[in-house]
Amino acid sequence: MDRAPSSSADAARVIDGKAVAAEVTDVIKQAVAASGLKPGLAVVLVGEDPASQVYVGAKGRKAQELGFHSVQHTLPATTTKQELLDLIAALNTDDAIDGILVQMPLPPHLDPVPVIEAIDPLKDVDGLHPVNAGRLALGDRDRALVSCTPAGCLILIKRIAGSDLSGRDALVIGRSNLVGKPIAQLLLQENCTVTIAHSRSRDLPELARRADILIAAVGRPEIVRGDWIKPGAIVIDVGVNRIPAPERGAGKTRLVGDVAFAEAIGRASAITPVPGGVGPMTIAMLMANTLTAACRAAGIAVPRF
Structure with a gap:
């Protein structure tokens, strides 16, 4: 049975990702104001990839706009695996940080797998840690970060x-x-x-x-x-x-x-x-994941988006 909409009136509807993203961020603003939380987001940028610099800048501005505690760590392209892992370990134990995002791609000498696995799954706002991927696969979305x-x-x-x-x-x-x-x-x-x-x-x-x-x-x-x-x-x-x-x-x-x-x-x-379309939603959901992590850490209800 064909369940997809097919009327000519609906044809050619362009989905406005910016408008839907604005709805999501409005929910976030209201939740932050009501809870008194100040969610903390740390973004780690390694190297000087131009596209990554643009993305990281946009994420930081959006976090500040929403009243988050926003931190950016910019590391040289020569950063060693151990130096990067040491920074992640410090962020894992920083109570002011609820979400950690390591911007991809990393320089060629850095394997992303151990870097992703080093992030505390409760702070993995990219949703890439094996624990979060596993929870999603098991249908445990109440504990996963997607x-x-x-x-x-x-x-x-x-x-x-x-x-x-x-x-x-x-x-x-x-x-x-x-x-x-x-x-x-x-x-x-x-x-x-x-x-x-x-x-x-x-x-x-x-x-x-x-x-x-x-x-x-x-x-x-x-x-x-x-x-x-x-x-x-x-x-x-x-x-x-x-x-x-x-x-x-x-x-x-x-x-x-x-x-x-x-x-x-x-x-x-x-x-x-x-x-x-999808682009604005990606940043909005990064903010939503950071708020979700902060709410879980504080033991309060997580908003629905």
């Missing part, structure tokens, strides 16, 4: 489809630990029938054409074409890809997602743009 982008994607989906996703066919294109696997777990717990597609999947277009909910998180520019989209499907585009834009001038570029937006918008009932 990876920010997948958590934000689920909120966007429910804004369109409503709270009950039971029985819908969902396709996740991409199997990363950061997005693909956790969003599949979340959708499974919402009683969706979930397929995870990847580089070895056969006949990806046909898999896509069956999906009421399609999440593209593979990092390949416009790989999902318009004729792959089931009419009336909800499309969440997690990809952020920079491609040449000679029409803007020599050497200019533009951002596109993993979905060919102009083609898909005529078939989907709702679709996230790039930029302005």
